[in-house]
Amino acid sequence: MTQNIYDDEQFFEGYGRLGRSQQGLAGAAEWPALRAMLPPMRGARVADLGCGYGWFCRWAREAGAAGVLGLDVSEKMLARAREMTDDPAITYARADLESAGLAAASFDLVYSSLTLHYIADLAGLIAAIHRALAPGGRLVFSVEHPIFTAPSAPGWVADAAGRRTWPVDGYLVEGPRRTDWITRGVIKQHRTIGTYLTLLLRAGFTLDHVEEWGPTEAQIAERPALADERMRPPFLLVAAHR
Amino acid sequence: MTQNIYDDEQFFEGYGRLGRSQQGLAGAAEWPALRAMLPPMRGARVADLGCGYGWFCRWAREAGAAGVLGLDVSEKMLARAREMTDDPAITYARADLESAGLAAASFDLVYSSLTLHYIADLAGLIAAIHRALAPGGRLVFSVEHPIFTAPSAPGWVADAAGRRTWPVDGYLVEGPRRTDWITRGVIKQHRTIGTYLTLLLRAGFTLDHVEEWGPTEAQIAERPALADERMRPPFLLVAAHR
Numbered sequence: 001m002t003q004n005i006y007d008d009e010q011f012f013e014g015y016g017r018l019g020r021s022q023q024g025l026a027g028a029a030e031w032p033a034l035r036a037m038l039p040p041m042r043g044a045r046v047a048d049l050g051c052g053y054g055w056f057c058r059w060a061r062e063a064g065a066a067g068v069l070g071l072d073v074s075e076k077m078l079a080r081a082r083e084m085t086d087d088p089a090i091t092y093a094r095a096d097l098e099s100a101g102l103a104a105a106s107f108d109l110v111y112s113s114l115t116l117h118y119i120a121d122l123a124g125l126i127a128a129i130h131r132a133l134a135p136g137g138r139l140v141f142s143v144e145h146p147i148f149t150a151p152s153a154p155g156w157v158a159d160a161a162g163r164r165t166w167p168v169d170g171y172l173v174e175g176p177r178r179t180d181w182i183t184r185g186v187i188k189q190h191r192t193i194g195t196y197l198t199l200l201l202r203a204g205f206t207l208d209h210v211e212e213w214g215p216t217e218a219q220i221a222e223r224p225a226l227a228d229e230r231m232r233p234p235f236l237l238v239a240a241h242r
Numbered sequence: 243m244t245q246n247i248y249d250d251e252q253f254f255e256g257y258g259r260l261g262r263s264q265q266g267l268a269g270a271a272e273w274p275a276l277r278a279m280l281p282p283m284r285g286a287r288v289a290d291l292g293c294g295y296g297w298f299c300r301w302a303r304e305a306g307a308a309g310v311l312g313l314d315v316s317e318k319m320l321a322r323a324r325e326m327t328d329d330p331a332i333t334y335a336r337a338d339l340e341s342a343g344l345a346a347a348s349f350d351l352v353y354s355s356l357t358l359h360y361i362a363d364l365a366g367l368i369a370a371i372h373r374a375l376a377p378g379g380r381l382v383f384s385v386e387h388p389i390f391t392a393p394s395a396p397g398w399v400a401d402a403a404g405r406r407t408w409p410v411d412g413y414l415v416e417g418p419r420r421t422d423w424i425t426r427g428v429i430k431q432h433r434t435i436g437t438y439l440t441l442l443l444r445a446g447f448t449l450d451h452v453e454e455w456g457p458t459e460a461q462i463a464e465r466p467a468l469a470d471e472r473m474r475p476p477f478l479l480v481a482a483h484r
Contacts, residue, residue: 147389147410147413157401159399159409163394163395163411165395165399165410165411166413167401167405167409168473169407169408170472170473171389171473171474172456172471172472172473172475173472192454192475193454194454198451201449201450207449208443209443210436210440211436211440212436214414230412230413230414230415231410231411231412231415232413233413233414
């Protein structure tokens with residue numbers, strides 16, 4: 001059973017102040033890289049796992065998707081998402097993703113942004129996604145990068161020479177990591193890149209793209225604080241197809 | 243042009259004292275994992291890029307390979323390899339791998355152990371390997387893990403709480419890393435996992451297996467010093483096919 005931290009009041013309020021919450025996709029620096037991994041949206045049947053405020057669902061419809069199903073475990077996120085659209089081709093539903101019961105062969109794209117690292121039974125969910133995709137259908141997702149989630153004490157450290165480094169330990173020790181992000185005691189599941197890719201291959205996926213995302217020079221010029229993210233990648237982006 | 247450090251006298255002598263040099267495959271803790279990724283060897287035409295002392299070439303023949311081509315840039319390594327076999331189905335040849343000129347569609351397996359992180363033009367070599375494989379042929383390789391090669395100051399660091407951590411920086415800054423390993427000024431090429439996999443996909447490979455290798459519990463029980471390698475993986479193992 002995955003923790004539903006997004007319905008925690010303190011977390012929900014803090015999350016709502018992030019750039020990516022207020023500005024949507026434009027506030028997510030990795031979005032251009034993720035968008036480049038998507039199939040043509042015209043006519044596509046799309047599911048968004050961990051849809052949050054529904055920014056991607058609305059974008060998909062504007063890009064021509066035939067219908068979009070947005071699932072999230074958080075009632076608060078879904079309430080906000082529903083406020084922002086009256087498009088009848090977008091359906092929002094509350095679901096624990098580990099037991100969502102997606103209909104077989106009914107999607108051309110399953111998308112998931114920064115959600116799968118919360119899922120305890122990821123093998124089960126990936127098998128369910130594979131079944132839910134039509135032949136040739138795509139899975140495109142981002143997760144927090146394993147280098148980011150591994151450390152027992154995540155955070156930059158200055159070494160004797162003044163260099164800032166990211167203190168990796170426990171990289172191959174997979175399982176829950178309790179972190180204080182926005183609020184205390186947020187539980188994320190640390191997995192290696194090897195494990196993410198092996199779960200996909202075992203489920204029958206063919207891998208199309210694997211990207212350890214970092215900001216471009218142009219993005220750093222615009223937001224210098226992003227430079228740290230080239231020292232250790234914050235996100236892992238993956239595309240695969242059935 | 244890739245550095246030929248193995249013909250440096252001090253390096254060659256120090257390298258010869260490593261467990262993996264003296265005991266061959268049995269001295270390489272990652273070998274059981276790599277072996278599990280190999281196709282059936284019976285009748286296979288095999289190339290080993292960076293064959294060193296030829297341990298794998300001799301193993302492949304014992305396992306039934308029809309013929310094995312071992313390539314290495316180091317005259318000294320090849321001389322030692324030639325001393326250890328008189329099998330006419332094993333051919334050793336000196337080659338700068340970046341311009342090896344492998345014949346088209348002539349191998350069922352291209353194998354490479356801890357060599358590709360020395361190669362400056364890896365895109366060119368991977369394209370050449372793809373051409374050299376028969377349809378369905380396999381590429382199986384290991385490299386030093388990008389977490390291992392990334393740091394500007396590689397080595398364990400004790401934090402304020404006494405935890406040993408691996409100081410990652412420059413992970414997304416690809417290119418040469420000058421390290422002091424056995425001798426001074428060994429040049430390795432740091433690349434991300436994403437780059438290794440993207441080069442394979444762009445060359446037309448299908449990915450079969452990606453493993454961030456660490457020792458098993460049994461291996462740690464036998465050699466407790468290996469425990470560190472679970473904190474940050476030393477090797478990346480990849481299998482793909484044409």
